[in-house]
Amino acid sequence: MGEDLCKILITEDEISSRLDELAAAIDRDYEGKEILVLGILKGAVMVMADLARKMHTPLTMDWMAVSSYGSGTKSSGVVRILKDLETDLEGKHVLIVEDIIDSGLTLSWLKANLESRGPASVEIATLLRKPDATTVDIHVEYVGFDIPNEFVVGYGLDYAEKYRNLPFVGTLAPHVYGG
Ligand SMILES: O=P(O)(O)OC[C@H]1O[C@H](OP(=O)(O)OP(=O)(O)O)[C@H](O)[C@@H]1O
Numbered sequence: 695m696g697e698d699l700c701k702i703l704i705t706e707d708e709i710s711s712r713l714d715e716l717a718a719a720i721d722r723d724y725e726g727k728e729i730l731v732l733g734i735l736k737g738a739v740m741v742m743a744d745l746a747r748k749m750h751t752p753l754t755m756d757w758m759a760v761s762s763y764g765s766g767t768k769s770s771g772v773v774r775i776l777k778d779l780e781t782d783l784e785g786k787h788v789l790i791v792e793d794i795i796d797s798g799l800t801l802s803w804l805k806a807n808l809e810s811r812g813p814a815s816v817e818i819a820t821l822l823r824k825p826d827a828t829t830v831d832i833h834v835e836y837v838g839f840d841i842p843n844e845f846v847v848g849y850g851l852d853y854a855e856k857y858r859n860l861p862f863v864g865t866l867a868p869h870v871y872g873g
């Protein structure tokens with residue numbers, strides 16, 4: 695496993711401290727409200743579990759699975775719903791939790807999809823954001839880290855379904871994807 699990674703980009707401690715800050719900001723912003731926290735499978739599993747445990751605002755959780763990457767390192771641009779929500783969004787404050795915004799295609803499609811279901815609000819929290827995301831016109835209220843345009847794995851993020859269980863975020867060595 696060790697030789698598959700180029701370097702550690704964000705350590706376990708850095709992730710945890712940043713999630714403390716994001717949770718505090720979310721608690722402040724949603725004071726007196728209840729949140730439906732919506733995790734996007736599978737990448738957001740780790741950040742959802744850790745962020746939610748640091749939040750004090752009353753919340754419920756639901757999950758959606760969408761996919762635009764298949765097994766490669768480039769977005770296909772076609773978003774598919776693999777598993778839909780089980781919650782009626784009418785009047786709810788929805789907070790989408792993502793591991794990464796890369797091209798921004800997944801979230802711009804998803805936000806429009808959710809807004810058509812009559813929620814009171816839809817905001818986005820993401821652990822990581824890459825530079826290309828700024829070219830898509832979506833507002834992201836809570837961002838953990840802005841990172842360079844490199845393919846990263848760990849803490850929920852995969853390459854061909856592997857490495858999701860690493861406790862940190864790292865970059866892959868080129869030999870892993872045929873470089
Ligand atoms: O901003 P974008 O370029 O659209 O990319 C970001 C999305 O891609 C990844 O999911 P993926 O489709 O690989 O599914 P996964 O979470 O199951 O790995 C990631 O978890 C985000 O949901």
Ligand code: HPA
Nearest residue numbers: 796844845846847851852
């Ligand atoms: O850099 C990335 N790593 C893993 N999955 C991803 N999905 C979009 N970008 C990435």
Ligand SMILES: [Mg+2]
Nearest residue numbers: 737763851852
């Ligand atoms: Mg993926």
